[in-house]
Amino acid sequence: xxxxxxxxxxxxxxxxxxxxxxxxxxxxxxxxxxxxxxxxxxxxxxxxxxxxxxxxxxxxxxxxxxxxxxxxxxxxxxxxxxxxxxxxxxxxxxxxxxxxxxxxxxxxxxxxxxxxxxxxxxxxxxxxxxxxxxxxxxxxxxxxxxxxxxxxxxxxxxxxxxxxxxxxxxxxxxxxxxxxxxxxxxxxxxxxxxxxxxxxxxxxxxxxxxxxxxxxxxxxxxxxxxxxxxxxxxxxxxxxxxxxxxxxxxxxxxxxxxxxxxxxxxxxxxxxxxxxxxxxxxxxxxxxxxxxxxxxxxxxxxxxxxxxxxxxxxxxxxxxxxxxxxxxxxxxxxxxxxxxxxxxxxxxxxxxxxxxxxxxxxxxxxxxxxxxxxxxxxxxxxxxxxxxxxxxxxxxxxxxxxxxxxxxxxxxxxxxxxxxxxxxxxxxxxxxxxxxxxxxxxxxxxxxxxxxxxxxxxxxxxxxxxxxx
Amino acid sequence: xxxxxxxxxxxxxxxxxxxxxxxxxxxxxxxxxxxxxxxxxxxxxxxxxxxxxxxxxxxxxxxxxxxxxxxxxxxxxxxxxxxxxxxxxxxxxxxxxxxxxxxxxxxxxxxxxxxxxxxxxxxxxxxxxxxxxxxxxxxxxxxxxxxxxxxxxxxxxxxxxxxxxxxxxxxxxxxxxxxxxxxxxxxxxxxxxxxxxxxxxxxxxxxxxxxxxxxxxxxxxxxxxxxxxxxxxxxxxxxxxxxxxxxxxxxxxxxxxxxxxxxxxxxxxxxxxxxxxxxxxxxxxxxxxxxxxxxxxxxxxxxxxxxxxxxxxxxxxxxxxxxxxxxxxxxxxxxxxxxxxxxxxxxxxxxxxxxxxxxxxxxxxxxxxxxxxxxxxx
Numbered sequence: 048x049x050x051x052x053x054x055x056x057x058x059x060x061x062x063x064x065x066x067x068x069x070x071x072x073x074x075x076x077x078x079x080x081x082x083x084x085x086x087x088x089x090x091x092x093x094x095x096x097x098x099x100x101x102x103x104x105x106x107x108x109x110x111x112x113x114x115x116x117x118x119x120x121x122x123x124x125x126x127x128x129x130x131x132x133x134x135x136x137x138x139x140x141x142x143x144x145x146x147x148x149x150x151x152x153x154x155x156x157x158x159x160x161x162x163x164x165x166x167x168x169x170x171x172x173x174x175x176x177x178x179x180x181x182x183x184x185x186x187x188x189x190x191x192x193x194x195x196x197x198x199x200x201x202x203x204x205x206x207x208x209x210x211x212x213x214x215x216x217x218x219x220x221x222x223x224x225x226x227x228x229x230x231x232x233x234x235x236x237x238x239x240x241x242x243x244x245x246x247x248x249x250x251x252x253x254x255x256x257x258x259x260x261x262x263x264x265x266x267x268x269x270x271x272x273x274x275x276x277x278x279x280x281x282x283x284x285x286x287x288x289x290x291x292x293x294x295x296x297x298x299x300x301x302x303x304x305x306x307x308x309x310x311x312x313x314x315x316x317x318x319x320x321x322x323x324x325x326x327x328x329x330x331x332x333x334x335x336x337x338x339x340x341x342x343x344x345x346x347x348x349x350x351x352x353x354x355x356x357x358x359x360x361x362x363x364x365x366x367x368x369x370x371x372x373x374x375x376x377x378x379x380x381x382x383x384x385x386x387x388x389x390x391x392x393x394x395x396x397x398x399x400x401x402x403x404x405x406x407x408x409x410x411x412x413x414x415x416x417x418x419x420x421x422x423x424x425x426x427x428x429x430x431x432x433x434x435x436x437x438x439x440x441x442x443x444x445x446x447x448x449x450x451x452x453x454x455x456x457x458x459x460x461x462x463x464x465x466x467x468x469x470x471x472x473x474x475x476x477x478x479x480x481x482x483x484x485x486x487x488x489x490x491x492x493x494x495x496x497x498x499x500x501x502x503x504x505x506x507x508x509x510x511x512x513x514x515x516x
Numbered sequence: 517x518x519x520x521x522x523x524x525x526x527x528x529x530x531x532x533x534x535x536x537x538x539x540x541x542x543x544x545x546x547x548x549x550x551x552x553x554x555x556x557x558x559x560x561x562x563x564x565x566x567x568x569x570x571x572x573x574x575x576x577x578x579x580x581x582x583x584x585x586x587x588x589x590x591x592x593x594x595x596x597x598x599x600x601x602x603x604x605x606x607x608x609x610x611x612x613x614x615x616x617x618x619x620x621x622x623x624x625x626x627x628x629x630x631x632x633x634x635x636x637x638x639x640x641x642x643x644x645x646x647x648x649x650x651x652x653x654x655x656x657x658x659x660x661x662x663x664x665x666x667x668x669x670x671x672x673x674x675x676x677x678x679x680x681x682x683x684x685x686x687x688x689x690x691x692x693x694x695x696x697x698x699x700x701x702x703x704x705x706x707x708x709x710x711x712x713x714x715x716x717x718x719x720x721x722x723x724x725x726x727x728x729x730x731x732x733x734x735x736x737x738x739x740x741x742x743x744x745x746x747x748x749x750x751x752x753x754x755x756x757x758x759x760x761x762x763x764x765x766x767x768x769x770x771x772x773x774x775x776x777x778x779x780x781x782x783x784x785x786x787x788x789x790x791x792x793x794x795x796x797x798x799x800x801x802x803x804x805x806x807x808x809x810x811x812x813x814x815x816x817x818x819x820x821x822x823x824x825x826x827x828x829x830x831x832x833x834x835x836x837x838x839x840x841x842x843x844x845x846x847x848x849x850x851x852x853x854x855x856x857x858x859x860x861x862x863x864x865x866x867x868x869x870x871x872x873x874x875x876x877x878x879x880x881x882x883x884x885x886x887x888x889x890x891x892x893x894x
Contacts, residue, residue, distance in 0.1 A: 285692070286777055287773075344765070345769055359697070370699070380785045404779075409551055
């Protein structure tokens, strides 16, 4: 027996590392695999990963939403999930991994008219699963189709690093004539850079996917972030100042969103493995356009991070697995777990972010007396998308916005209109159970009072405030 | 038409500030740069009045600007510090000998006492001789390990309370990225700290932690400071080269990214189970070490035995023979205590109160050296 085991571990030069009798077809991190063994290994690896994710909740019985963009990783994930679900052995008393699987897709045609929606629908159709899709512009509609209020950023500071950064917003009622698409296009054209547009799209897609999961009764969302993507995200999010929420955003399993758990079962696969898996199993995938498709490496921070990881991985092939392992060892700060969600991204907002920046980047000579140079009312814009008969007092929202989203606001045009979920988060902050303390709590209460008339109460059938992420 | 300064609204703007994107005039740039460093010092509680602070001076842009700014702020805000220039001579011909000439000029320009400690004096090896023995690969390991310890040795010879180094925001951001990519979790937790314990005897800090490299260069240029700008003649680190290039690219995409990375690094929390083990002392030289024998002693042993690569790739505990014996840190600390005691009693010490290029060599001033090279004065 011992002899057999030892022989099992030995490598046969020039042969597949698993079966040892077939000529290899692919090299994955210095290991050679034949086609059949590679496919088998990938399936086993995925199932092992699933078991690991269920370690804390082995008897979890819930539906899962597969977040499906149509790209290579989410297509591979779809195939693997379906395969796992159908692998229940009839001869023993076992149950499928999930009580049901739904495919959730965000239709980005509004931003990218060339998006291959038909192809994506066809790929998902091959699985025979329920396919739910929602347009990215639908972020400007709350569940139930009501339109309540939007947040208009009327002033985003004077300059980066002013003594008291001002992030002033006001609540406005949307003009009845404007369409969701117009709002969405206006939002993206207000953003200052491609990096910010990518960040905002990620935020919106995450919100919509979570909404889809809630609507379809799924307790788990499966995100198709490969190991390569995790490494890229780690570098990009760190570079965007998102260290506070980084452990949540790349975690294998995150409970941050309360009622919906977000899992990343593809993190054990590098991009090369996914490409070969799809090719050899005949899994189709689509080419999904992004803001930097076809652009040079300096197109945005995400694009640069992707190029950087790809180059580094060529010379140091252990880079991606190392970064993924490093991320597993990080954990969110206690303060992050009890922090309130940022108005814009829904990730924990660091209370000290603004003070930290102001102390280290001075942009006025009179900084030390704490004076503000210009008055907010001087720059109030008029937007055709908003109902003009509605005026409300200005809200100081700096403390409700995380460090990275403050940077986003710095570079945005005045008059930027944010979706309704921002209003919800603003209103939810003191009732969400993640209550703030001390003076911050008092400030948030003041904020809440200011927006009270715009908040839907439970009897109006509004969605649960505690779940606005 | 010339553009006005975004800050004072009066003078003509001459630079676009990388950190904020503002167009500002020369005087406003000096003001904000110096005030930000002052904030870093005050918020980090780096010093106490009466502290003897050594400025790690290489003659390069960072340390030259650091010396100038420290002197300026010490006078402007009455920190009450006694400042010293402390240089390490690694023994690299055509590089360090030229840069040390710059440091010597800085000593005159700023009126600060200077001490130079050399690898040859401390360890019996110069970098040129080390490169001759080990080749061009991996020699940066020797230089880095020895430099860190040499600074602490020099600081003890001068009985300093604190050492400040010219590490800037770019260096810190690069280190955060490197540690993330290498998976060096304990260092990831430590690298953003503004003050580190040094050898456990004195603090070591980075007042330029939030100052952009570009702004330091601008400051040196606009103040017409005298600094030395040549890369080290020995090979740069390939892996760090990737991180550096990425950072430069990142800065061109979003100039604030450097400070954003530092914000991220400070916010990242390392799980307690992977926190670094508690350091102890090297059983040979008494320097802070997480192993029984510190890295410098291990490398020295390897050099002496003619197998320097062992010192890099294997644990020090495999070595049995001690080939070189640098002065024990306990002895240096005793000397420092003695110097402090004498100072308290009003017994002036020429080595630490006058400017002296070769203090503890007994060549150009009244100070003399112990036979064992431990420094201090008789």
